[in-house]
Each structure stands twice: as structure tokens, then as C-alpha cells.
Amino acid sequence: MALYTYLQEQLPSFMQHLEESVNIDSPSKHKSQSEKMIAWYIKVMHKLTGGRVHRYTNPTYGDQLRWEVGTGRKRILLVGHYDTVWPLQESIKRPFRCQDGKAYGPGVYDMKAGILQAIFAIQALSRFNRLPKDKTIVLLLTGDEEIGSPTSRLILEEEAKKAEVAFILEPPVAPHGALKTWRKGSSQYTIQVSGVSAHAGVDHDKGISAIQEITYHIQHLHSLTNYANGTTVNVGTITGGVGRNVVADYAEAEVDVRVQSQEEAERIHQLMMSLQPVLPGTKLVVKGGINRPPMEKTEKSYALFALAKYICEQEFSCSLTEEGTGGVSDGNFVAACGVPTLDGLGASGDYAHSPREFIWVKDIPKRTTLLARLLEEC
Ligand SMILES: [Zn+2]
Numbered sequence: 001m002a003l004y005t006y007l008q009e010q011l012p013s014f015m016q017h018l019e020e021s022v023n024i025d026s027p028s029k030h031k032s033q034s035e036k037m038i039a040w041y042i043k044v045m046h047k048l049t050g051g052r053v054h055r056y057t058n059p060t061y062g063d064q065l066r067w068e069v070g071t072g073r074k075r076i077l078l079v080g081h082y083d084t085v086w087p088l089q090e091s092i093k094r095p096f097r098c099q100d101g102k103a104y105g106p107g108v109y110d111m112k113a114g115i116l117q118a119i120f121a122i123q124a125l126s127r128f129n130r131l132p133k134d135k136t137i138v139l140l141l142t143g144d145e146e147i148g149s150p151t152s153r154l155i156l157e158e159e160a161k162k163a164e165v166a167f168i169l170e171p172p173v174a175p176h177g178a179l180k181t182w183r184k185g186s187s188q189y190t191i192q193v194s195g196v197s198a199h200a201g202v203d204h205d206k207g208i209s210a211i212q213e214i215t216y217h218i219q220h221l222h223s224l225t226n227y228a229n230g231t232t233v234n235v236g237t238i239t240g241g242v243g244r245n246v247v248a249d250y251a252e253a254e255v256d257v258r259v260q261s262q263e264e265a266e267r268i269h270q271l272m273m274s275l276q277p278v279l280p281g282t283k284l285v286v287k288g289g290i291n292r293p294p295m296e297k298t299e300k301s302y303a304l305f306a307l308a309k310y311i312c313e314q315e316f317s318c319s320l321t322e323e324g325t326g327g328v329s330d331g332n333f334v335a336a337c338g339v340p341t342l343d344g345l346g347a348s349g350d351y352a353h354s355p356r357e358f359i360w361v362k363d364i365p366k367r368t369t370l371l372a373r374l375l376e377e378c
Pocket residue numbers: 081110111145170171329
């Protein structure tokens with residue numbers, strides 16, 4: 001039986017598992033919920049396929065889980081995060097449901113369906129004795145991606161360095177399910193300015209305004225945006241001052257930077273670190289740095305996309321496209337270790353991080369088959 005036919009038959013079982021997993025809330029910062037989620041995945045992995053499970057205990061956020069199937073020399077890494085942006089009890093307010101061919105619920109698109117696709121793809125290969133003998137398939141699940149992967153980054157990088165290929169189970173690009181062949185990198189900074197406070201009516205000339213000072217930098221930073229080369233610099237928040245009639249002695253701004261190459265990330269970083277006060281008597285401190293390196297499109301990562309496109313044409317006579325995004329994922333950390341990485345292999349749908357979030361049910365067997373065939377052919 002063809003994998004695709006089998007995975008179509010498995011759809012009711014897939015949906016039942018998806019319902020269970022979506023209805024277990026798993027916010028990044030809720031340890032006991034993360035434990036429940038992890039226990040559920042371990043149960044499902046053992047029930048469906050076996051393999052070897054290693055659990056990395058984590059004192060702060062959810063544990064990471066590494067599931068290995070096969071014993072071949074070539075390691076293929078699959079990466080997913082089970083944490084969602086949704087708070088506790090979100091699934092009670094709006095539990096998993098299906099309507100008009102779409103499935104809804106907290107984290108269904110980002111990215112509980114993607115994780116299950118990987119599990120079902122491996123299960124299908126195993127069922128038909130098609131697990132590649134020369135490969136070890138490694139599925140790494142993490143629980144803190146939505147807050148920047150503070151405790152899983154090192155584990156991701158350790159696995160990435162051992163892998164020959166990596167597939168990221170994040171949502172694809174809506175609305176057509178395009179895969180992601182590159183992602184911008186991101187840097188985050190805080191600019192703190194201090195001046196001298198004074199009564200705005202009585203002693204205005206004795207004050208030095210931190211707000212006036214920070215506005216020069218805000219203008220300068222925004223002028224660094226260059227859409228042509230993919231660089232954006234955004235001052236997202238400003239705070240400062242204590243009252244209308246006081247010359248402000250303090251102001252602060254938070255800055256988000258997105259770039260398409262590591263070289264550009266470093267160039268902007270140098271600029272940020274060399275900012276100097278404009279008004280005499282003010283002090284300026286810049287904190288922060290490069291957060292996620294860019295996932296750059298390489299010849300080898302593009303070859304993975306070309307393989308995925310070929311598989312879609314052969315298996316379902318349908319076309320597949322690729323795009324890039326300014327959004328970041330764990331794919332950024334993995335790709336920066338030099339492993340060819342293809343991202344956006346999760347379920348097709350739309351509206352990540354919104355209550356409107358959904359996936360297309362009819363596409364699940366196709367996307368799962370694509371993943372299984374990639375594991376065979378890569
Ligand atoms: Zn995600």
C-alpha cells in the first residue's frame with residue numbers, strides 16, 4: 001500500500017491524537033502543564049512506534065525530549081516545540097473543534113499538528129518496514145521556543161552538530177503552505193539614557209532631557225532600515241520621564257533588529273554598541289545583542305526544498321513553493337550550526353498566535369506523506 005493511502009486511512013486516528021494534544025494546555029512558563037504534555041508524547045511514541053526516548057530534565061521550563069528511531073550512521077534531525085503562546089485554561093475556553101474542513105484550538109497550527117505529522121510519518125515508515133537502514137531519525141521536542149529557547153538552545157545546537165540534515169516542523173507560509181528556506185536573524189537591544197531632572201517652569205535651563213536625547217537615536221535607528229537588503233530596525237517601546245512639568249532624567253527604548261545575513265547582524269551590532277550621546281551631560285547605555293542568527297538559504301538547504309518539491313509532484317501532482325520570513329524559529333539555531341535545514345514542514349493553515357488559528361484537515365495526509373518521503377530520500 002502506498003504511504004499516502006495508508007496515511008489517509010490514519011486520518012481519524014491522527015485527529016483523535018490532535019484533539020488530545022491540543023486540549024492539554026502547554027504555556028511555555030507552566031512547568032506542571034509541560035510535564036503533562038511530555039508524558040502524553042512519551043506515551044504516544046511508545047504506543048505507535050517504539051524507539052528510544054531520552055528526557056532532558058529542566059528545572060525551569062518544560063523538559064526536552066529526544067526520540068530516536070533506527071541505528072544508522074546518518075542522523076536526520078526533526079525539530080518541534082510543544083509550548084504554545086496560550087495561557088492555562090485556554091483549551092477550556094475554546095477546545096479543539098473541527099468545522100468546514102478546518103481544525104481549531106490553541107497551538108493547533110503552531111505547532112501541535114506539525115509534531116504529530118512527524119510521529120505519524122515515522123510510524124508509517126516503520127509499519128511498512130521502510131525506515132531507512134542507514135539513518136537514525138531524531139525527533140527533538142522542546143518546551144520554551146515561544147520565549148526564545150533559553151534552556152533548549154544548547155541541546156538544539158548539540159543535536160544539530162551531529163545531524164546531516166534538519167527538518168523543522170513549524171507552520172509553513174500561509175495561505176499555500178510554502179516551505180521556508182530562509183529566515184531572518186533577530187537582535188534585541190535596550191537603550192537607556194540618563195539626563196538631569198529639573199523643574200520645567202522654574203529651572204528648565206538646569207535640566208538635560210533624556211527624552212530629547214533618546215529621540216535623536218530613535219530617528220537614527222529607524223533610518224538604518226533598508227528593505228532592499230532585508231534589514232529592519234524597529235524601536236518598539238519608549239518609556240521615560242515622571243511628569244509633564246519635569247525635565248526627564250531618564251528614558252528607555254526597546255529595539256528589534258532583523259537581518260538576512262550574519263555579516264549584517266554584526267554590522268548593526270557594532271553600530272548599536274558604538275552609539276554616543278548627542279547632548280552634553282547625558283549618558284547612554286546599550287544592552288542586548290544578537291539573539292537568533294539568520295537561517296541563510298544555502299545550496300544544500302535549497303536542494304532539500306527541490307527534493308520536497310519533486311516528491312510533491314511525484315506523489316500528488318501538486319506544486320510546492322518556498323519563501324523566506326522575518327519571523328524566527330529554532331531553525332535559526334539549527335541552521336547556524338552548518339546543517340542544511342528546511343523549515344515550515346508543519347500542517348498548512350493560518351493565523352499563528354491568534355484565536356483564529358486553524359489547520360486544513362484535508363492536507364494532513366499529504367504533508368505527513370511528504371515528511372515520510374523526505375526522511376526516506378534525503
Ligand atoms: Zn512555532
